[in-house]
Structure formats: C-alpha cells, structure tokens
Amino acid sequence: MSFNLLKIWRNEKSREIIVQIIVLIIFGWFISWLVGNVSGNFEKLGKDLSFEFLFIPAGYDINQYLISYNNRDSHLRAAVVGLLNTGLVAFFGIIIATIFGLFLGVLRLSKNWLANRIAYWYVEFTRNVPILLHILLWHGIIINTLPHPKQAIDILDVSYLTNRGFYIPKPIAEAGIELFYLFTIIAIIFAILFNKFSKKRQENTGKQMPVFWINLMVIILFPCIALLLNNFPISFSIPELKGFNFRGGLHLSPELIALTFALAIYTAAFIAEIVRAGILAIHKGQREAAESIGLKPDKVMNLVILPQARRVIIPPLTSQYLNLTKNSSLAIAIGYMDLVATLGGISLNQTGREMETMVLVLLIYLCISLSISSLMNWYNYRVKLVDR
C-alpha cells in the first residue's frame, strides 16, 4: 500500500493533481473559516445577516434618477437608481473616451510635429495625474467659473449654463409619436440590410456605392417624414428660471458632467497609447504594400492598418473600459449619486448593514465588469484573424 502511494507521488502527472487538490482543500478551508468566523462573531455582536432592509423605505432623496423615485421608495429601488447612474456615466464615458482616444492615438503617430507633440504632452500629463484630481478639477472649474443661475449664460433663450449645471430643452413625446418610433426602426433595419447588400454587390461586381451617405440620409429622412405625417408630435420643455433655480428642461448636473468628462479624458490618454501600440504593431510592409497598390492614406488606415491593429487593441481596451467603470465609484467625492453613494453610502449608514451592503456593491461591480468583459471577448472573437 505504502509502496503504491510512493509510486503515485513519484509520478509527475498524479503528483500535480495531488498538489492541486491539497491547495484547493486549504483554500476551501480558509474560505469556510472566514465565513464561519464572520457569521459566528456577528452572532456574538447580536447582529444578523439579513437583506430585509432592502425592502423598507429609503427615506432619502436622490437628485438624479432615470427611473421614477421618491423618498418613500425602498432601499432596493434607491440602489437601482444608483446603479443606473453608474451605468449612465460609464456608458457615455466609454463612448467619449473611445472616440477621443482613437483620435489622439492616430494624432500621436502623425508626421506633423505640432500635432504629434500636442498629443504626446496631453497623454503624458493626463495619465500621470490621479483620476480623483481630474474629477475634482473639472467639478471645481464648473462650479467656480460658471455664473449663478440668476446670471446664467444664455444660449438662444432655450439653454443655460450655470454653476448648478447645464439646462437644455427636453423633448416630450405626444400622441402620434408611435409612427416616429416605427419609422426609425424601419430606417435602421433598411440601413443594415443595404450595407450587407452593397458589400455582396462589391464582392461580386467590384462596384462601390456611397453606402454611408445613403444610409445617413435614410436614417434622418425617414423619421422626419413620420413627424410631418403626424403633425410634429414632439413638444419641448424649455428651462425657465423660477425662484432659486431653473425648472423644466433637461438638467445635466455639474457632478454628472465633471465625472463623465474627467473619466473620459483620463481614460482616453490610456486608450491613445493602446491605439498607438496597436498601429505600430502592424509591420510596415503592410502599409507599403497597401500604398503600392494605390490606396489613399485614409483607405490605408481604415482598410488595412486598423482592422489588423484591432486584434492587438481590443484586449487592453477591455481593461480600460473596466477601469473607467470601476473608477466611476469615485463619484462620491463630488456628490454624484452612483451605486456606491446610494447603496454603499446612505443606505449603509441609515440601516447600519455594512456587511450586507458592501457585499452587494462588490457583487454588482463584479457583474458589471464580467458583462463588459464577455461583451468585449465576443467582439474580440469576431474580429480575430481567421487561421487558414
């Protein structure tokens, strides 16, 4: 028997498995000890682990909500409001950061000395200053340089810039709007089909069509026709100064603007470097070959370089998206009501359930990160080089 054990141990393959099993057992024991310890000591303190607090009224107000909310709603709803606010900042932050970062990355490789240097200094300055300072800086600029609502900067009598935020007209749908939605969907479907059709046609016949311009026209014109047909079923709520602040219209708070821009601008610097690295990773022979068959510089970039660079760019780009989303939790520094400020902040304090709220916040961030990750992995899989 002992001989057999020794033999198993001496076999490299089975030894590997044994070691892994042992490590797994130790890890499992450690986790169960942690959980047992926490629950045991919670009991000693007279505290129980319970998520019932999620269903009692939150009692506090939130200044920005994408779904209806008032202070009689539950902590759970407050958490969802916070989550959506996090999502809003992450969504727009990622879009702006990507566009801006791509632009900067290409600029950074420009042969124009000035453009090149500007991009270089921008990247070096931005990514070497902590994100928290970026956020505070932008917020400080908005609230300290823009005027009080009573002296608001007036744009065409419909939009106003103040240190309480930007107020712009808000479109309000009226009866008959359904046709507009329907036509918009039809236009988008048409654009997708037309894109496929023209691609096929080009492959078969070599003829090109101005796909972009035709699609743009369809997407703009179609909904407009729907509006005209139904006597323009959209009205606008125009912001008006009443009492202390503007009422009506769409309010973009200084916190929302500062946070979105700070995150986007900061992350763009990293994305610029990733884009630059991706482009530089493509062998210069590719560029030369493309140029030698007579492609124009923008076609060289769009048709030859970028599609190949994408494979190098996407994995690190994913982690930048994750960083941006997680960094949005710094919102609390300027009072933007994100998930950490609602569930992990005021709800935590009002209910005293620090373990429960923190566990929930951690899990939610984990879920957001994993979904961004898997989305990007799917895209990465789609654009990766096909092995032949």
Next chain:
Amino acid sequence: MKCHDNSYGGLKMKIKALLAASVAGVMFAGSVLAGTLDDVRARGKLNCIINTGLAGFAAPDDKGNWQGFDVDFCKAVAAAVLGDANKVSYTTATGKTRFTKLAAGEGEILSRNTTWTFSRDVDLAQTFIGVNYYDGQGFMVPKKLGVKSAKELDGASVCIQTGTTTELNLAEFFAGNKMKYNPVPIETNAEAQELYKAGRCDVYTTDASGLYATKMSFDNPDAHIVLPEIVSKEPLGPVVRHGDDQWADIVSWVLRAMMAAEEKGITSKNVKKLAAQDNKDKEINRLLGKDPLQGLSKLGLSADWAVNVISQVGNYAESFERNLYPLTIVRGMNALYRDGGLHYIPPIK
C-alpha cells in the same frame, strides 16, 4: 503600453479599510466585549473616536492638539479612569465610518456629535450613555438671498453632509411642506462648505451647532444667517458598544459628574479646596470622595475620580464656555433644568 495601473482613489482604499475593519472587528469582537476598563488600564490610554474636524467640537489647534467639546469628554473619561486627561489617543471618523469603527474596537468611546435614535441604539447594538448636547437640524443661507424662513426654500439646491440623520429630516421637512429641492450630498463637512461657498448650493444644512461652527470658519461670517427653523430633534451624545455595562456606567456617570459639578458650583478652580473640606452639601462630599459613595468600587474607579475630571477638564459649563461660546452658541436647551434647559441629573447618592 507602459504598465500604468490607474487604481488611485481614496474611495477604494476606504472600502478596503471598511471591509478590513469589519473583518477585524468581527475577529476580535470576542475580546473587546467585556473588560473594557481593564483593557484601557492595561494599555494606559483611552482610544476615542472623534469628528474629522468641526470647530468647537473636535478640531486641532495651532499646535496640532485636538480641542473641542467632544474632545473634552474623551479627556474627562481618561481623567476618571486613568487619572490623567492627556492619556487619550484619538481616531477620527466620518459620519459613515463611525459606527463601524466603534464596532471594530478602534475606540472605547464614540464622542462625535452622534444623534441618539431608536435604530442606532437597538439595531446597531450600541449604547447611548446620555445626551451632552441637545441639537437640531437647521439651515444656513447667504444673507443676500433675502430668505427669512426655511419655508421659503422651495426649489433650492441644498448641500448635505451624508452619513447622518440629516438626509431623512430634510426629505421629511420638504415633503411635509410640499416643497421641492435638489439635494447635493457631500462626504465631509469641509467639502460641503467649499461647495456652499462656491455657490453650488443655496442652502447648507446640518445640525445647528455645526452650522454655527461652519459659519465662524468663513472669512465673512456676517454674510450668512442661520434660519430660525429647527426641523428635527438631534440629541447628541457619546456612544459605547453593547455588552459591557460597567464601562457604559462609567462613561455615563462621568458625563453626569460634569453636569452635577456645574449644578453644585464646583469648578476646576475650587474643586481641590472643596474636596479637602467638609461641605454642608453632602452630595458634594460624595461626588468628590470625601464621604463614601456606595457602589463606586463596582465601577472600578478610585475615590478621586470626579476630582480628576473636574480639576483637569472642568465642569460642563466650563467645557461649554471654553469651546462653544467662541462660535456664538448660547446655552439655550443645553442649560441646566433650573436655568430653563433640559439637563436634569439624577442625584449622586
């Protein structure tokens, strides 16, 4: 790409610290439940959790020493328990972290403008040992706004310090008066002040005592007024953990001793003299250790505990005047009952 990990940010650190604190707290909870007095004596220092900075209550002076009304109370307990008011080490906490820090055993007392509420007392497993300051939530506005009453604040932007009972009072006050407002929640008093000064908000709201303290720290205090409405009851007091009755008794009787001293006219100046002589008022004798005070040994305190407190820190009035008069705060509700206030002390018998 160069490897730049951009995980800066105090918040992440804070969450880590919070988690670490809760884990550490639950790990060592067994050892901090009972025998707090022995722990403090063995260590030779009292750990006290105070505000991160609120003039008059807890703020560092020009030499970097913590001063204030809440700090005085920490000193008083140290004087009673250790005989020396300076044997205190201070830990600061925001409104959000204070209860976690207390539960985690980072301090024996939480002396940080903490409002006594049912949930905090019962659900968070803490003991409020009394009220050392009767407060209420108020509003401060710039004078040039021309507002005379909080009922005129419909539609205003309101800066709030989060992690307090303030948010709930505010929501109830505005809803009750059918008014709208735009809340701007801020983590600390200092940041909230900056936003208020920059004009991000029309109104700053917190406990009235905090408003006076904040106002006095402005360059031009006269340009702001505290509105007359007080929209909530905020009985502030020191807090200890559930589970050690001896310690809770010590802390609560230190507070009462300071108030009793004011009632009996014992001050830091005359306490030594009164302690040495036989007084006509036997309650003074019992408080100062001249006559035996039955049960004192059960608290584990020496006979001169109150003498130490009063000689080193002063009575309640002395502490109040030293710290809060400079902020133009008056005694009001915080006077003794015989002067029309709310402080009524059980007899020292």
